[in-house]
Amino acid sequence: MVRESMLTGQIVTIICDEKKQSRKFIDLVRRYYTVNLTDIDHASAEDFKKSLLIIVQVDLGNRQIIPALKEKLSLPERANVPILFLVPQLTRHALVQANILGATDYIAYPCPDNNFIQVMGDLISREVEKAWSKLSKTQEAALKVSLKVVEETFGNARRGEIISPDDIKNSCNMIIEATSKDGLTDWMNAIRQHHNYTYRHSMMVCGYLVSFGMYLGVQRHDLQQLSVGGILHDIGKSLTPLELLEKPARLTPEEWVIMKQHPSHSRTIMMESNWDDVLIDIAVHHHEKLDGSGYPDGLQGTQVSDLARMAAIADVFSGLTDKRSYKPSMSSEAAIDIMLTMEGHLDMPLVKAFRAVVL
Ligand SMILES: [Fe+2]
Ligand SMILES: [Fe+2]
Structure with a gap:
């Protein structure tokens, strides 16, 4: 513990x-x-x-x-x-x-x-x-391997190198194993205070998606897709200027325009590395909204896949509950209450199912 x-x-x-x-x-x-x-x-x-x-x-x-x-x-x-x-x-x-x-x-x-x-x-x-050594061996291994994988993957993407799926799949299998054996709470709490935001957020979205998938009873292969998609959903941010990613204040409207390019960057990076369409879909479409007002493609209703809908929910929840330099963290209950008002953006039946996963 x-x-x-x-x-x-x-x-x-x-x-x-x-x-x-x-x-x-x-x-x-x-x-x-x-x-x-x-x-x-x-x-x-x-x-x-x-x-x-x-x-x-x-x-x-x-x-x-x-x-x-x-x-x-x-x-x-x-x-x-x-x-x-x-x-x-x-x-x-x-x-x-x-x-x-x-x-x-x-x-x-x-x-x-x-x-x-x-x-x-x-x-x-x-x-x-250091405190990860107090977790179960499975959880500790999952956290250590995935930290290395996230750092390397984002580094490779930033340098324009091809991203190999094997290491990522391997670390995601460890995350799935840790979650199914020991649940989500301990290892998620153990990364919550990590100062590296990219790692923290990628892992949180990945963890929530794995848990969400397990709750919905998705098959092992889909669970793997969800976890890899979760850990890489913001891979496009490797091409976003660091000063924007690490800005200790809210972004200006002009900076938001640049930030919102990250799903398109994800598409470019993943297509160049020949990744599965399912993974590209999760990464590219986690900011789409059901009413068509999202980005980058302005997809509407059924055009937004189930996995992209789930990724959107995990992403919004992680964003709301995480403390950033410009905003405090929010309790899980408060975050779910807000998400339940986001009709037109998020899939409400899925948000209700997600509530059972995180509360
Ligand atoms: Fe994103
Ligand atoms: Fe995200």
């Missing part, structure tokens, strides 16, 4: 003392995670127990505060939580001091927002991946 904080918390504890230092990063952290802001005196074992990461921004040149900070950071509850030190400059003294205090990493701050997000995100993702 994953420890409790990995299942429920999205908390980053920030220990600060120096008000005169730049604290702009706190707002940045807040865009992705819940911030628990404290000082050395008030930082507690309880704070550490529920945290994904601890960020420390104190004056390491102030000898008076070091013993108290050391005592706090030596608490056993802190042992499994990475610590990121923010220092004004990467001087030898600062690095030695940070290492003595148990730093996992350090960064010279102020620095550009993207650098900070990258360092913070890597630390959190590494921690999330």
